[in-house]
Amino acid sequence: MQPRDKIIVEGVSFSYGQNPVLKDIRVTFAEHAVTAVMGPSGQGKSTFLGLFNRLWDDVPGARMEGDIRIRLGGRWLSPFSADLPLPLLRRKVGMIFQEPNPLPMSIARNMAFPLKLAGLKDKAVIEEKIRTALEQAFLWEEVKDRLEKSALDLSGGQKQRLCIARALILEPEVLLCDEPTSSLDTKAAGVIEELLIQLKKQCTIVTVSHNPQQVGRIADRILMLHDGRMTPMAPGAVEYHA
Numbered sequence: 001m002q003p004r005d006k007i008i009v010e011g012v013s014f015s016y017g018q019n020p021v022l023k024d025i026r027v028t029f030a031e032h033a034v035t036a037v038m039g040p041s042g043q044g045k046s047t048f049l050g051l052f053n054r055l056w057d058d059v060p061g062a063r064m065e066g067d068i069r070i071r072l073g074g075r076w077l078s079p080f081s082a083d084l085p086l087p088l089l090r091r092k093v094g095m096i097f098q099e100p101n102p103l104p105m106s107i108a109r110n111m112a113f114p115l116k117l118a119g120l121k122d123k124a125v126i127e128e129k130i131r132t133a134l135e136q137a138f139l140w141e142e143v144k145d146r147l148e149k150s151a152l153d154l155s156g157g158q159k160q161r162l163c164i165a166r167a168l169i170l171e172p173e174v175l176l177c178d179e180p181t182s183s184l185d186t187k188a189a190g191v192i193e194e195l196l197i198q199l200k201k202q203c204t205i206v207t208v209s210h211n212p213q214q215v216g217r218i219a220d221r222i223l224m225l226h227d228g229r230m231t232p233m234a235p236g237a238v239e240y241h242a
């Protein structure tokens with residue numbers, strides 16, 4: 001069966017003030033796939049990723065033209081739609097970053113935090129959701145006996161899996177990953193790679209990576225960003241120096 005589109009990007013250009021970064025990008029993203037965005041440093045990969053959850057809303061002078069549609073809850077919506085308030089958009093389009101960013105509080109409170117922001121109060125439901133998300137992120141077994149301990153004492157790889165679990169707890173339909181393994185050692189990075197492959201069953205994943213080997217292992221599709229333009233790459237054809 002042909003995979004369905006999850007995201008459609010139509011003629012998107014983006015600039016920071018006088019600095020044009022993205023030029024007339026037209027691309028679609030398939031549901032339940034890992035799509036990797038590659039390209040040399042400073043070409044706009046993070047900028048592109050951040051368009052899907054309006055990360056650049058508050059940057060002075062930032063301007064986007066064109067259209068983005070994301071199929072959320074069965075409806076095609078623009079991230080800028082009045083039907084999609086920013087907190088809801090960010091629940092449905094989760095994001096993880098290069099440096100894991102747990103909050104300076106316990107593992108359990110890190111996990112409960114987004115649920116409480118979303119208005120959930122039932123303690124038993126929160127506990128169940130925490131367990132499910134930590135299991136999905138391959139972290140439960142490692143932390144189940146230390147949920148009340150500080151998240152800051154976890155290893156780098158564990159912190160990144162905690163951040164993934166914290167995004168998953170909101171049941172996102174899209175997960176944006178901005179170089180999610182670049183601060184990790186090879187072993188910890190391998191766990192995250194395996195995790196992303198598993199997570200595409202439940203989410204559509206768009207990941208930025210500088211690592212052609214990694215992309216070869218995890219991506220169903222590769223897009224190269226260069227000079228503001230985006231081009232699909234054949235698997236195996238990816239070779240560049242960042």
Ligand SMILES: Nc1ncnc2c1ncn2[C@@H]1O[C@H](COP(=O)(O)OP(=O)(O)OP(=O)(O)O)[C@@H](O)[C@H]1O
Nearest residue numbers: 016019021039040041042043044045046047048059
């Ligand atoms: N908040 C911002 N304000 C102004 N310019 C920015 C901002 N963020 C990024 N830029 C500029 O936009 C361009 C693209 O940056 P971006 O971080 O998106 O590239 P990248 O491909 O993700 O880079 P890298 O691979 O090094 O992470 C760069 O010229 C950068 O200086």
